[in-house]
Amino acid sequence: MPKPLDPKCQLCSKLPTAKAKVLHGAEGDGCWNPHICHNRRSFYRRRKSANTGIETIIVEPPGTYFAVLYLYKELGDKPLHALAAELWLGQQPVCRLEPIHCFGLTAGKIRSYTDQVLQAFASQYSVSLYQYKDMFEINPAHCPVRPCPLHPPL
Template identity: 80%
Template sequence: MISEFPTPYTPHPLFMPKPLDPKCQLCAKMPSSKAKVLHGPEGDKCWNPKVCHNRRSFYRRRSDDKSGQIDKITVEAPAIYYAVLYLYKEAGDKPLHALSAELWLGQKPVCRLEPIHCFGLTAGKIHTYTEQVLQAFAKQYGISLHQYKDMFEISPIHCPVRPCPLNPES
């Protein structure tokens, strides 16, 4: 008897599911507002409103469905202090619109510098100010901070300072 399929059975490539995209898996876990900022026109331009909402839902459900199939462990992440800086500016060599900073302990933010506009501040004054913020975080929590662990550039359209010339009606 001749078998219709070769042994062992290998599905035809056209009928095999696409592998899961790790980037989409991570994106599905964050709020859509944050995902749109990171992956939208101001971010890596990956966001496609025609497919991303459904895809995010698929990835969330898939991770829920598979949760019982593999054992999970939790290992507490090291609780170290680090600071991050948020720069509200257009991409490229454009002036800084606003800035903000946060101090984190492990996986949680513990202190936040409210955002300020940077109108009229020179690069030197901005650098001095950000160093003063690090010193204030260090003094407040009795720790040593020498630099920001990471800096995130965010489009000025998302500036949270009010009043703001980019958002006059808010």
């Protein structure tokens, strides 16, 4: 199996040799090796230019509706801080439930609420939605709801 490309060397190959020697030589991070680096830089530059002759086409992905649920919670078995949801059509979001705090809501009430959101999306856009396509857990530090106990006013 071939060795993976080194991102540091890829970036270095785009620099002029003099600048690369300064950044990665004795005054820099010390990784410059004159026996290896000239050939490696040449390899990365040629590899990049060889791929430019390939034609690219764009095929529009199918436009299907799906719902996504965002859960603002700590990792592990911690309580849910907030939640939000979005309805997507293909590659674009078309409708959003603004985030709400979940303080004092039981697991049953949260489940009932997320089902209501799914039904609201379905009835608003006349589509069949039976479940969320994906759920993303986000650290509560990124909670966008204001006011929020995690982000007290200054």
